[in-house]
Amino acid sequence: MAVLAEELGPGPFALVCLFASPECRFAELIAGAENFFGEAHVMACTTAGEIGRAGYAEGRVVAVAFPSAAFSATALMMDHLAERDAQSFGARLVRERLALAERAPDRTSVFAFLLVDGLSLKEDILAAALSPALGGVPLFGGSAGDGVDFARTRVALDGVVAQDAAVLALVRTTLPTRVFSLDHLLPTDERMVVTEADPKARIVKSINAEPAAREYARIVGKDPDQLDTFTFAAHPVVVRIGAEHHVRAIQRVTEEGDLQFFSAIDEGMVLTVAEKQDIVAHLDAELGALAEPVAPLGILGCDCLLRRIEAEQAQTVRALSDTLARHRVVGFSTYGEQFGPLHVNQTITGVAFYPPVEVG
Incomplete structure (x- = not known):
């Protein structure tokens, strides 16, 4: 912890985020962090891999x-997700949002960052329930991981470690920000219908009335008999919500x-097989677009584990890692991502921070 604190600098800090390998x-x-960061909120989670200044780690x-x-x-x-109505967190979130706005009215850029237990199966419900209470504040986040096990x-906040829980930070800043989500998948004409499912467990029992x-x-x-994580990463399926398609990744x-599945599923849902664009070229182009007209100072990102697995299978993980590093992305690999009211998969979502606008 002393090494991390030294690398971050003297502070003071409003918020510190820690993304920790499950090996740690x-x-x-978390206990040590309380001794180093003073009054700062410290939020943390375990990961399915880390993203440092040099890329994947x-x-x-x-x-x-x-x-x-x-x-x-x-x-x-927000703890005991399995036992609580997610709507119950809304009133508390509204109070926190209004209090922060009153405390820092001159910091007009605002976003919400959510970390959720990636095995809770509650990400979909939680993201949807929190959205109205945010009052238009853009939300992004990631599901905590455990490598590929x-x-x-686990998630943590201010010294408290929890499972079946989520941590939400509301941030206001003087820096311009942009919350984003992107994926490199295009829907095909190949469709399948979920004909039997257990939505609470995110389990599909039959497709097209077949096992x-x-x-x-x-x-x-x-x-x-040979289906595995590599197969699911290589052959993703998506569901149409409104005019857009969102991945429903198979675990x-x-x-x-x-x-x-990693995210919500239900009987009658129509799934479409997606085809992949070049993941490295797509990421470079999309992050490059975020640099117009000025490059971000840095990007905090939540990158789905399945993207890294896909790159490993294609032997492009080094190139993908270098692209993340070149665009100053840091963060972690997730079991799923949150964007607005949705829990999604096989995306990278995050927030870009830009230099302050000069007035004169």
């Missing part, structure tokens, strides 16, 4: 600090031959 001693890290802790000179922040933990994920895993494998031209095949 998370509880000790493993087995690391990445820290991002927001200096009090340009940022004001408030943060709250999918066994135990789910076998029918998915048939449609994408794969051996049903695994269950012992019963069902498909468990």
Whole structure:
């Protein structure tokens, strides 16, 4: 922790974010952070990989600090997600949002950053419930990870470590900001219908009235006994919401031959197979567009684990990592991303920070 604090500088900070490999001693890290960052809120999560200044990393802790000179922040933990009505967090969020606006009215750029237990299965409900209480404040975030083990994920706020929980930070700043989400997938004409599902568990039992895993494998031209994370990353499916398509990524095949998804699924949902654009070229172009007319000072990003897996399979992970580094993206690899009222997959979402506008 002393090394991280030294690299971040003297502060003071309004907010510090820690993205920690599941290999680290998370509880000790969080306890130590309380001794180094004074009055700053410290929010943290375990990851499915880290993104540092040199791009993708493993087995690391990445820290991002927001200096009090340009940022004001408030943060709250929402725990026991399985037991609570997500709407109950709304009134508290409204109070926190209004209090922060009153405390820092001159810091007119504002965003919300959400970290959620990536095994809670509550990201969809939570993001949708928080949206009205944000009053138009743009929200982005990521689901905490556990490498590729999918066994135990954790979040933390101000010394408190929790599972089945989420942490939300509201930030106001003097710097111009832009919240974004992007993916490199295009829907095809190949469709399938969910004919039996367990929405609470995000499990699809049948597709087109056939066993789910076998029918998915048939449609994408794969051996049903060889389906794995690489297959799901290479052959994503999307659902249409309004005029846009959003990924519904598959996590695994269950012992019963069902498909468990990373995000909301339901009977009657029409899924469309998507084709991929070049992930490196697409990312470079989209992040380049964020640099018009001026390049960001930095970007805090939540990048889906499936994007890294896809790049590994295509042997382009180094190029993708270098692209993240060149565009000054730091953050972590997730089990899913939040953008506005939606929980999505196989995207990168984040916030870009720009130099202050000179008046004169």
